[in-house]
Amino acid sequence: MNIETKLPVIDAACEVSVIIPVMVRDDGAEAVWNAYHTAMLKTGKTFEFIYVLDGPHATYVEALERLGGEKAGIRIVSLNRSFGEAACIQEGVKHAQAETLLILPAHLQVTPESIPLLLEQAETFDVVAGARDRRRDTAMSRWRGSLFNAFARFAGSKFEDPGCTARVVRRHVFDEVHLQSDQHFFLPLLAERLGFSVKQILLEQAEIDRRFRAHRPTDYVSRLMDVVGLAFMTRFMHKPFRFFGTIGASLLLLGVICGLYVVGERNFADVPLADRPALLLTALLIVLGIQIGAVGLMAEIVIFTRYRTTPAYRIERIVAQDDDA
Amino acid sequence: MVGVSIVVPLYNEEENVARVHTAVVEALADHDIDYELLFVDDGSKDTTYACARAIVAQDPRVRVLKFRRNYGQTAAMAAGIDAARGDVVVTMDGDLQNDPNDIPRLLDQIDNGYDIAIGWRKKRKDGGARVFISKIANKIIARIMGVEVKDSGCSLKAYRASLIQGIPMYGEMHRFIPPLCQLAGARLVQLEVNHRARQFGSSKYGFSRIYKVALDIVSIRALLSYAHRPLGWQAWPTAISFLMGMLCTAWAIFGHNDSIVVPAGIATLFFSLSIFLMAWALIGHLFAVLEPEVSRYAALSAILSTRLKQPVLRKS
Numbered sequence: 001m002n003i004e005t006k007l008p009v010i011d012a013a014c015e016v017s018v019i020i021p022v023m024v025r026d027d028g029a030e031a032v033w034n035a036y037h038t039a040m041l042k043t044g045k046t047f048e049f050i051y052v053l054d055g056p057h058a059t060y061v062e063a064l065e066r067l068g069g070e071k072a073g074i075r076i077v078s079l080n081r082s083f084g085e086a087a088c089i090q091e092g093v094k095h096a097q098a099e100t101l102l103i104l105p106a107h108l109q110v111t112p113e114s115i116p117l118l119l120e121q122a123e124t125f126d127v128v129a130g131a132r133d134r135r136r137d138t139a140m141s142r143w144r145g146s147l148f149n150a151f152a153r154f155a156g157s158k159f160e161d162p163g164c165t166a167r168v169v170r171r172h173v174f175d176e177v178h179l180q181s182d183q184h185f186f187l188p189l190l191a192e193r194l195g196f197s198v199k200q201i202l203l204e205q206a207e208i209d210r211r212f213r214a215h216r217p218t219d220y221v222s223r224l225m226d227v228v229g230l231a232f233m234t235r236f237m238h239k240p241f242r243f244f245g246t247i248g249a250s251l252l253l254l255g256v257i258c259g260l261y262v263v264g265e266r267n268f269a270d271v272p273l274a275d276r277p278a279l280l281l282t283a284l285l286i287v288l289g290i291q292i293g294a295v296g297l298m299a300e301i302v303i304f305t306r307y308r309t310t311p312a313y314r315i316e317r318i319v320a321q322d323d324d325a
Numbered sequence: 326m327v328g329v330s331i332v333v334p335l336y337n338e339e340e341n342v343a344r345v346h347t348a349v350v351e352a353l354a355d356h357d358i359d360y361e362l363l364f365v366d367d368g369s370k371d372t373t374y375a376c377a378r379a380i381v382a383q384d385p386r387v388r389v390l391k392f393r394r395n396y397g398q399t400a401a402m403a404a405g406i407d408a409a410r411g412d413v414v415v416t417m418d419g420d421l422q423n424d425p426n427d428i429p430r431l432l433d434q435i436d437n438g439y440d441i442a443i444g445w446r447k448k449r450k451d452g453g454a455r456v457f458i459s460k461i462a463n464k465i466i467a468r469i470m471g472v473e474v475k476d477s478g479c480s481l482k483a484y485r486a487s488l489i490q491g492i493p494m495y496g497e498m499h500r501f502i503p504p505l506c507q508l509a510g511a512r513l514v515q516l517e518v519n520h521r522a523r524q525f526g527s528s529k530y531g532f533s534r535i536y537k538v539a540l541d542i543v544s545i546r547a548l549l550s551y552a553h554r555p556l557g558w559q560a561w562p563t564a565i566s567f568l569m570g571m572l573c574t575a576w577a578i579f580g581h582n583d584s585i586v587v588p589a590g591i592a593t594l595f596f597s598l599s600i601f602l603m604a605w606a607l608i609g610h611l612f613a614v615l616e617p618e619v620s621r622y623a624a625l626s627a628i629l630s631t632r633l634k635q636p637v638l639r640k641s
Contacts, residue, residue, distance in 0.1 A: 195368075242541075301547075301548065312495060
């Protein structure tokens, strides 16, 4: 999948691994590196930079090489085609040497000065998630952000600003959290559900992030799908028939009402039954209702057969006298 | 080897932990029973865990299982039951609503050959309307599931470990443990038990609750018939929809209609439904092949009947 195949052993000398997934959007390799590098120097910790390039980014690699490449503590992992941000983050984690992982976007979302704030909290929490202070953002971005927030809240997330991907994560979190497609937006929520301690802090928004940016329409669609998938997972994973059964039963009920109406008209108003498209609609609704219900039952069967592999709970420890001494 | 595991889920019960422990120890002191007490700390925010840990240091029969965060009572029960080492598992509340003195009586019934012994509280103080609705709902559940449970809100129960550890426990399954057990072929007995004050609203039957329970019953019935016959559980719906398709075809051909579009359309829909259901049944079969868990549930009753009358509870 990637050019570099040698995986590093954990190096105690390195305290923080900065993982930067490079996607479509970036604010210039030099500017971003300079900003993050200066911020990291101020913390006084030893660190390394890992750039994960999502597909070929020839000019970006060149720019990084110019900055000093391997000698300046920059390691480059290049995916041969685009796999998405979540895959980049997981790939970066594999190559990281430190216990503390600082995941930052390739564009400046928060001011570099606020990055040490994230790291300060990392001692006590497993995940520290940043949220942008949007007071000085454009109205349009603010509105879009709060919409994303509202959707995420519907999915069970109590964390603000899922779009802000500046986070500090302890390495062991990634032993259990497996990100798929675009789930990295909800990393704090996923970690919290597995029982990790999560803290959210408000960070100052970077100047450059306050400009309005247009996203592709497909981005909105995939974001919506992510939220729907997440909502299903958090709310109905262990009782899927509650979800599908509700939809199926409503359709079935609608079909039955429609059918009763048609039959009623035939009996009392002498409208012939066989020529009525409404009868077709009745059958369609009933069949659809049963099918959706059947999908729900299949989902139940999947959980029934696999529930032991995905328990709803996580045990921290079992204390007995033998090992308690 | 432990005879009995007593599973007690705890959530913010710091003042009750030590009391539960003493009560259980006193209740079982006169009975020659080899037991372990398993506390499950469901991510309590107070000092419950520390209290329970302190008891572990004094009493080797006590174990504590700590959750990383709060996951709810069902999860706590499931985790405790999974971790239990005894041949019989007893579950009870952590707030001393149940009287540990009833445990030996439940165990006697297990010794008598029953697979599950559940307590029911005779004297309950609830509002008239609530009790009435709750009773009707219980009757309906009893009708559909084929088991009448007098008091589903009472958590004092004793099971054979081989039975309860084979019962699927996720989502809302805990509500249906007695019917699930009985449908798996277990012998069930209900005993009147003491009940102390501090009543929870155990009969919250509003409309939304009834509707949720109705959905749960449908899925559990489907799962059970699936567990027993992984390929044939959808046979009836498939057959009916195929028959409907045939009837509509006949209607389209032999009925004296101006146009056959509507009857033929309906026939097509029902045929497609039967094909869909068959396809789902095949996929369900695939899961049954992949996962031995399914046949385990179906085979539970066979295991149980060979386990009759095993005097594992008493030390002697």
